[in-house]
Amino acid sequence: MDYFELSLSVEPDFSEILMAELAEIGFDSFIETDEGLQAYVLESEFQERSLKALMENYADKTPLSYSLKKIEKQNWNKEWESNFSPIEVLNKVYIRATFHEPAAEKFDHEIIITPKMSFGTGHHETTSQMMELQLEIDHNQKSVLDVGTGTGILAILAAKLGATKIHSFDIDEWSVENTIENIQLNDTDLITIELGTIDSQKTEVYDIVLANINRNILLEEIPKYATFTRDYLLLSGFYEHDITDIQQKAEDNGLKKIKHISKNNWAAVVFKKH
Known part of the structure; x- marks a missing residue:
């Protein structure tokens, strides 16, 4: 398409x-x-x-x-190759495309992304802040659900942080194709990916749920995320002034805010299950 x-x-x-x-x-x-x-x-x-x-x-x-x-779909990579430069997250994660030189020895984790038409290269504040928050949470031997995975970047980081069960999904067929490619590039084959929405997911409980979408969708779906998480819910895709509404919806569904960060007015929040 x-x-x-x-x-x-x-x-x-x-x-x-x-x-x-x-x-x-x-x-x-x-x-x-x-x-x-x-x-x-x-x-x-x-x-x-x-x-x-x-x-x-x-x-x-x-x-x-x-x-x-x-x-046209096939022209997307040309657009990104002319605009996509490597980035670093907290001097711990290095994100690059296949046409950049590796720098793995200088960082704890290196992630290779071929973005195609999918949102999530780490360049936008919402993605990089989600990754910052992930770095603070113990993923070792944990299960993770990545909602609206985009490029799969958050799921891939979860795998590199030691998660042993990771499921991701997206409503966009191209994002699913892209995530499959990025999973292979990063040798993180334990990640499963499917086309769908939160409503189409098999009822299951995960230690960590990740959702970097937008304010309106989050407000609608937080009650559903709450049923999928055992411990943590990480959210981004909204502005600082939206935190109050997001927090209220989360608290109404048994989640307590434990931290938020912001950059250029974009916010990311960690909630914990009561």
């Missing part, structure tokens, strides 16, 4: 909030540029009327311009 590519020129102060707004109307992958950002949405998920309304709303607040074009 093809994607639409939105090229948006906007002031840096508005780039982050527009990324969140676009995620609310179906855009699921982003590249930050010198001019603003590029955002991608599946053709089947594209809401032209919602996009126009969003652009008109923010045009009253800041100068912006945008263009839209269809991008």
